[in-house]
Every structure is written in structure tokens, then in C-alpha cells.
Amino acid sequence: MTNPVLVEVLRGGVVESRHRGSIVVIDADGGDVLSLGNVAAPVFPRSAIKAFQALPLLESGAADRFGLDDAAIALACSSHNGERRHVEVARRMLAACGCDEGCLECGPQPPEREADKAVLARMQGRPARIHNNCSGKHAGFICASVAMGVDPAGYARRGHPLMDAVIDAVCDMTGAPFSEDLCGTDGCSIPTFAVSLASIAHGFARFGTGTGLGPERAKAAARIRAAVAAEPFMVAGTGRFCTRAMTVLDRRAFVKTGAEGVFTVALPDEGLGMAIKIDDGAARASEVVTAAAIEAFLKLAGGEIADLVRPQILSRNKESVGEIRPSEALLKALGAS
Amino acid sequence: MTNPVLVEVLRGGVVESRHRGSIVVIDADGGDVLSLGNVAAPVFPRSAIKAFQALPLLESGAADRFGLDDAAIALACSSHNGERRHVEVARRMLAACGCDEGCLECGPQPPEREADKAVLARMQGRPARIHNNCSGKHAGFICASVAMGVDPAGYARRGHPLMDAVIDAVCDMTGAPFSEDLCGTDGCSIPTFAVSLASIAHGFARFGTGTGLGPERAKAAARIRAAVAAEPFMVAGTGRFCTRAMTVLDRRAFVKTGAEGVFTVALPDEGLGMAIKIDDGAARASEVVTAAAIEAFLKLAGGEIADLVRPQILSRNKESVGEIRPSEALLKALGAS
Numbered sequence: 001m002t003n004p005v006l007v008e009v010l011r012g013g014v015v016e017s018r019h020r021g022s023i024v025v026i027d028a029d030g031g032d033v034l035s036l037g038n039v040a041a042p043v044f045p046r047s048a049i050k051a052f053q054a055l056p057l058l059e060s061g062a063a064d065r066f067g068l069d070d071a072a073i074a075l076a077c078s079s080h081n082g083e084r085r086h087v088e089v090a091r092r093m094l095a096a097c098g099c100d101e102g103c104l105e106c107g108p109q110p111p112e113r114e115a116d117k118a119v120l121a122r123m124q125g126r127p128a129r130i131h132n133n134c135s136g137k138h139a140g141f142i143c144a145s146v147a148m149g150v151d152p153a154g155y156a157r158r159g160h161p162l163m164d165a166v167i168d169a170v171c172d173m174t175g176a177p178f179s180e181d182l183c184g185t186d187g188c189s190i191p192t193f194a195v196s197l198a199s200i201a202h203g204f205a206r207f208g209t210g211t212g213l214g215p216e217r218a219k220a221a222a223r224i225r226a227a228v229a230a231e232p233f234m235v236a237g238t239g240r241f242c243t244r245a246m247t248v249l250d251r252r253a254f255v256k257t258g259a260e261g262v263f264t265v266a267l268p269d270e271g272l273g274m275a276i277k278i279d280d281g282a283a284r285a286s287e288v289v290t291a292a293a294i295e296a297f298l299k300l301a302g303g304e305i306a307d308l309v310r311p312q313i314l315s316r317n318k319e320s321v322g323e324i325r326p327s328e329a330l331l332k333a334l335g336a337s
Numbered sequence: 338m339t340n341p342v343l344v345e346v347l348r349g350g351v352v353e354s355r356h357r358g359s360i361v362v363i364d365a366d367g368g369d370v371l372s373l374g375n376v377a378a379p380v381f382p383r384s385a386i387k388a389f390q391a392l393p394l395l396e397s398g399a400a401d402r403f404g405l406d407d408a409a410i411a412l413a414c415s416s417h418n419g420e421r422r423h424v425e426v427a428r429r430m431l432a433a434c435g436c437d438e439g440c441l442e443c444g445p446q447p448p449e450r451e452a453d454k455a456v457l458a459r460m461q462g463r464p465a466r467i468h469n470n471c472s473g474k475h476a477g478f479i480c481a482s483v484a485m486g487v488d489p490a491g492y493a494r495r496g497h498p499l500m501d502a503v504i505d506a507v508c509d510m511t512g513a514p515f516s517e518d519l520c521g522t523d524g525c526s527i528p529t530f531a532v533s534l535a536s537i538a539h540g541f542a543r544f545g546t547g548t549g550l551g552p553e554r555a556k557a558a559a560r561i562r563a564a565v566a567a568e569p570f571m572v573a574g575t576g577r578f579c580t581r582a583m584t585v586l587d588r589r590a591f592v593k594t595g596a597e598g599v600f601t602v603a604l605p606d607e608g609l610g611m612a613i614k615i616d617d618g619a620a621r622a623s624e625v626v627t628a629a630a631i632e633a634f635l636k637l638a639g640g641e642i643a644d645l646v647r648p649q650i651l652s653r654n655k656e657s658v659g660e661i662r663p664s665e666a667l668l669k670a671l672g673a674s
Contacts, residue, residue, distance in 0.1 A: 002339055009597070009618065011381055011521035011522070011529070012519075012520055012521030012522065013518065013521075014379065014381065014518075014519055014521055014531050016380075016381050016521070016531075016597050016618070017597050017598065017615075017616060017617055017618035018616050018617060019617050020357070020616075020617075042351065043353075044348055044351065044353050105654075106653060106654075107652060107653025107654035107655070108653060109653050110451050114447050114454070114464065117451070117454050117455070117458065118454070118457075118458035119458075120455075120458075121454065121455035121456075121457075121458035121459050122458050122459060122461070124459070127451065132653055181350065181351075182349075182351055183349055184348035184349030184350075184351055184353070184658060184659065185348070185349065185652060185656065185658040186652070186658075187652050187653055187658070188652065188653055189652050189653070189654050189656065192348070194351050194353075260346070260353050260354050261354065278354075278617075279354060279355050279357075279617075280354055280355060280356050280357075280615075280616075280617035280619055280622070281346065281353070281354035281619070282617055282618070282619065285617070315444060315522060315523070315524050315525065315526050316443060316444025316445060316446050316469055316524055316525055316526070317442075317443075317444035317526050318444070319522065319526065321521060321522040321523075321524070322521065
């Protein structure tokens with residue numbers, strides 16, 4: 001099946017580019033609320049399920065034992081910009097469990113923003129593992145390993161008790177089994193395995209409500225949601241979609257981006273989970289679909305996130321020369337739901 | 338009509354993302370050699386027609402009058418990385434016609450590569466207009482304005498004699514008229530107007546062969562081709578597709594990227610022009626289609642550009658975790674042509 005166009009990119013009055021994809025909204029009992037495009041095909045969730053991957057950090061007792069605050073817990077499920085505060089909190093997490101940057105197995109990556117790259121260069125620094133957008137997740141993995149009483153070395157690979165616990169948590173949340181045939185390696189070298197978009201969405205409905213989870217897991221999920229709502233900067237950073245959306249929406253929405261055009265949302269009060277995948281992997285499109293869907297399901301009539309629903313395209317002289325917008329097909333489906 | 342999938346992105350053994358698009362190959366007489374997807378729809382050619390936009394630089398006599406060498410002429414039709422040598426040549430072009438960086442109307446942009454950003458920051462510099470990937474094109478516009486005897490100020494806007502000459506050259510090469518309704522503004526603030534992919538391809542068949550062009554225009558086109566073949570670094574830079582492809586292929590192929598998934602090719606010896614547009618605007622996909630098409634039409638049996646046809650996807654630890662590849666539909670169409 002060919003997925004519908006969900007997002008259009010305009011320059012002047014002309015549609016310059018188009019993004020196809022799929023979106024599914026599921027309630028906590030697994031009921032199908034909205035489904036557009038193929039939502040049964042396997043999708044690598046990538047970083048969009050970092051909150052599930054952070055569950056062992058809480059469940060192992062590491063967060064309490066090492067005194068991890070909201071900022072650290074939020075960073076453990078972040079794809080951060082590598083800004084000063086992100087780096088500081090990641091270092092603090094590692095120090096708290098007796099480790100350091102050398103224990104990170106995520107590989108080096110430059111900070112996301114030009115300003116932070118320039119600060120690093122002026123200090124004669126080089127992009128390092130600690131700047132990797134996944135360094136908080138990896139620091140959390142290391143804390144959890146130590147709390148579990150196992151040597152963190154090799155934590156990024158299957159067969160290590162920490163990574164096995166992480167995979168178990170993801171399988172439990174999505175209800176989808178781990179499949180060898182659908183397993184790949186993420187950009188930060190941990191395993192990622194493809195599951196249906198519908199099962200990812202169901203996982204986020206359960207993450208937002210606790211429905212169907214054991215008491216410890218439900219408590220861990222609630223603590224992660226509270227931490228991210230309290231520290232939305234830590235989950236992404238300056239100017240980023242997740243930070244901007246959750247700064248406005250607070251506890252009403254938990255949102256998380258993943259590479260290759262994946263996005264996930266939990267709307268706890270509505271008891272809903274969403275998952276989005278853009279066929280071509282474009283983040284600019286997954287963001288617009290996510291914003292439009294949140295606006296519709298939270299019934300935001302005041303334009304609270306209007307700039308995320310229809311972001312402007314600027315020239316290098318900062319003139320608006322176009323915009324990215326939800327397609328008619330998407331708006332119609334959201335309006336009917 | 339729905340365009341076919343031309344490119345697949347694999348992670349492990351799983352197709353993670355897909356890119357749809359269209360490709361057309363036209364001979365110098367306008368004959369249709371290959372057509373896949375909708376090639377009649379209007380497409381903004383963006384930077385993929387910088388060679389056409391550079392014709393007035395040659396035809397005005399500016400190149401001779403200001404002593405512009407191959408490096409400068411190549412830079413005038415480049416989307417460059419803002420590396421040291423790109424910046425030096427752009428400054429030299431501006432100085433040659435009595436102007437400076439302050440005359441550039443393209444807006445500021447950071448250099449493309451992390452290493453060049455770091456050098457700039459360590460020198461306490463800031464991203465400026467001269468680092469804009471279009472600064473060579475704009476420097477060429479300024480040189481041509483001076484040679485035409487008009488004040489360069491405002492050269493980026495329609496109504497200025499230079500920009501009117503640039504638009505005339507583009508219309509002449511593509512054979513497509515300028516349409517007010519299909520006009521937008523490019524990232525560097527000059528007008529861009531959408532024409533069919535087929536007319537862009539026909540323009541590059543004529544650019545590569547001179548067929549149907551007046552003698553002065555044919556001479557200018559040949560000089561641009563020779564300059565870019567002699568200085569492929571200037572047209573893009575370290576690690577970039579256009580530079581890598583033309584370093585290997587020399588005068589056998591003239592290739593140029595444009596924003597939003599556009600690519601153009603002239604194969605002078607074969608008398609062919611190509612144009613590619615990826616629906617979603619992804620450069621990683623337009624590059625793979627371009628490489629696969631060049632490999633097919635130049636009958637490259639030795640894997641000369643194999644790494645451009647199937648680029649590897651690396652983790653932050655530099656492990657190969659996937660690849661980008663031409664789709665079966667694309668390979669079949671290329672094989673049949």
C-alpha cells in the first residue's frame with residue numbers, strides 16, 4: 001500500500017516537496033482511534049522509545065541510589081543538543097555511579113547548535129562522546145548497570161544484562177516480541193528492532209496511563225513523565241520541537257522524536273498513545289504531523305503550538321520564503337477523529 | 338500520479354526509509370531517452386542550474402576583464418562548503434571587480450564542515466556572507482553587474498538588469514518561459530521559478546553539447562564545463578558528491594546538486610542531459626539516483642563510483658550499520674534504457 005501525503009513543503013505558492021507517511025492513535029486498552037497509512041509494517045522506533053529504554057534505570061533502583069534528579073532522568077530519555085547543561089548533567093550521572101566519559105560506548109558527535117560548536121572550538125575542545133545526543137541515555141545505562149551489580153563494559157551490546165533488560169522493557173511496553181530478522185544497529189551502536197507502528201503507539205498509551213503495567217513499571221513510567229515535564233529542556237534543548245512542545249503543554253503531552261522520521265506521543269489525560277513514521281525519514285515532516293495531531297486531540301483552539309504546526313521556511317537573510325504544512329488528507333483524518 | 342520508489346535506505350536487513358521521485362534523460366534534440374515518474378510537473382531547480390545562471394558572467398565579458406581563472410568560474414556555479422579555498426577565491430572575485438563581502442546579498446551561513454567551523458571559531462570569526470554556499474554565484478553576479486556597467490546593489494532581485502539577464506539565460510537554456518505563478522525565493526534570496534523536469538534535462542543536454550545555442554552561449558557553456566572539470570573541488574568541496582564524481586569522471590560528466598532533492602547532469606560525449614527530483618527533497622536520495630544513472634549511461638563497469646551508488650550508513654563509532662541503494666524499479670528502468 002502507498003501511504004498518503006501527510007505534509008507539504010511550500011515555496012512561494014508552489015508545493016516544492018511532499019512527505020508520505022503513516023500515523024496511528026491507540027487507546028490504553030489497545031483500541032484503534034485513528035489509523036492513516038500502513039500502521040502494521042515494521043518500523044525501527046530509534047530514539048522515539050528512549051523513555052521505555054530508561055525504565056530499567058528507575059526499576060533497578062539506580063535513580064534513587066545515585067540521587068538522580070528530574071534533570072538527570074529527563075536526560076536519560078533525551079536526544080539532546082549537547083549544550084552546556086546537557087553535558088554537565090551527563091557528567092554528573094557518570095560521576096554518581098563511579099564512572100566517567102570513557103565508559104560511554106556511543107561514539108563521539110559534535111554539539112547540534114552552531115553556538116555550542118563555536119564555544120567548544122574556542123576552548124580548544126573536540127566533539128566527544130559526552131556531546132553525543134544519546135550520552136544521557138548511555139549514562140543512564142551505565143548507572144543502571146552499576147546498580148544491577150554488573151560491569152558496565154559492553155552494556156551497548158545484546159547479551160549484556162543491562163541491554164537485555166532494556167530490550168525486555170521495550171518488548172513489554174509495545175507487546176511486540178524481539179525478532180532477530182528485524183534487528184539493526186542504532187547510530188549510537190545499541191540494538192534497535194523494528195515493530196509495528198500500532199504497537200509503538202499502544203506502548204505510549206500504556207506509558208501515559210499505566211494501564212496493563214505492573215505496579216513498579218507504572219511507577220517508573222510516571223516518574224519519567226514527571227521528570228520530563230519538569231525539565232523539558234533536558235530532553236532536547238534550545239529551539240527543538242520536543243522541548244518547545246512540552247514547555248507549552250507541560251504534563252498534557254509527552255513527545256519524543258526518533259531518527260528517520262519517527263515520533264511518539266503520550267496524551268495521559270486522554271488515555272491515548274500515538275506513533276508517526278514518515279516514509280522518507282524526514283524530521284521536518286514528522287514534527288508537523290505530530291504537532292497537528294496533538295493540536296487536534298488536545299483540542300487546542302488558542303494556537304498554542306501553531307508555529308510547530310506550520311513552521312516557516314526562512315532564507316539566509318531571515319525572510320520567510322515558504323512554509324511546511326499538514327496536508328488536506330491529514331487534516332481531514334484528524335478532523336474526523 | 339504517484340512517483341515510484343527510486344531509493345531505499347536499509348538498516349541491518351530491513352528497509353527503514355524510502356524515497357520516491359522522478360528522473361528524465363533527454364538528448365540534445367529534445368528526444369526522450371528515459372522517463373520515470375512525473376517529469377512534466379513544475380520543479381524548482383534551485384542550485385542545480387547555477388551553471389545556467391553563470392552564463393552572463395562569461396557573456397558579459399566579466400570573466401576576461403577581471404581575469405577570472407578556472408577556480409573562479411567553477412566557484413561561480415558552485416554550492417560550496419565554505420572551506421578556506423572557496424572563501425579565498427570568492428574574496429578574490431569580489432576584489433577583482435572593485436567590490437567586497439559587504440556587496441553580497443546572499444545572507445550569512447556557517448561553513449558546512451565541522452573542521453572549518455572550528456577553525457573559524459578559534460580565529461574568533463563568525464559565519465558570514467562569504468561562507469554562504471552561494472557566495473561564489475553571488476560574487477559572479479556582482480562581477481557581471483560591474484562588467485555590464487550597472488550598480489551591483491539590488492542584483493539579487495528581479496528588475497535589476499543582472500538578474501533579468503540571469504533569468505533570460507535560464508529560460509533560454511530550458512526553453513521554458515518565466516511564470517509569475519511558479520516563482521519563489523531561493524535560500525540565498527534570488528528568484529527561483531519552477532519548470533518541468535524534462536525542460537531542465539533538455540537544458541543540460543544543450544549545455545553539454547551546445548546544440549541549439551547561439552555561438553557566444555555555446556562558447557560560454559563550454560568554458561564553464563572546462564573550468565568545473567579542471568577545478569571540481571571548487572564546485573562543492575571535501576567529501577561532497579559533485580566534487581567526488583567529477584574528480585573521477587573528469588569531462589565525461591557535469592553534475593550539480595540543488596536543494597530539495599534536485600540533481601542535474603550533462604553527459605557531453607553521449608549528448609544527454611538528466612534531471613532528477615526526489616519528492617521529499619532528500620539529497621541522500623537524489624545523489625544515489627544520479628550516481629546510478631551516470632553509472633548506467635556511461636557504462637561504468639569498473640565500479641568507479643560504486644561508493645556513490647550505494648553509500649554506507651555509519652554509526653557514531655564508524656561501524657557500517659546500513660546502506661542507501663537504488664530501488665529495483667530504478668535499476669530496471671536504467672537497465673532497459
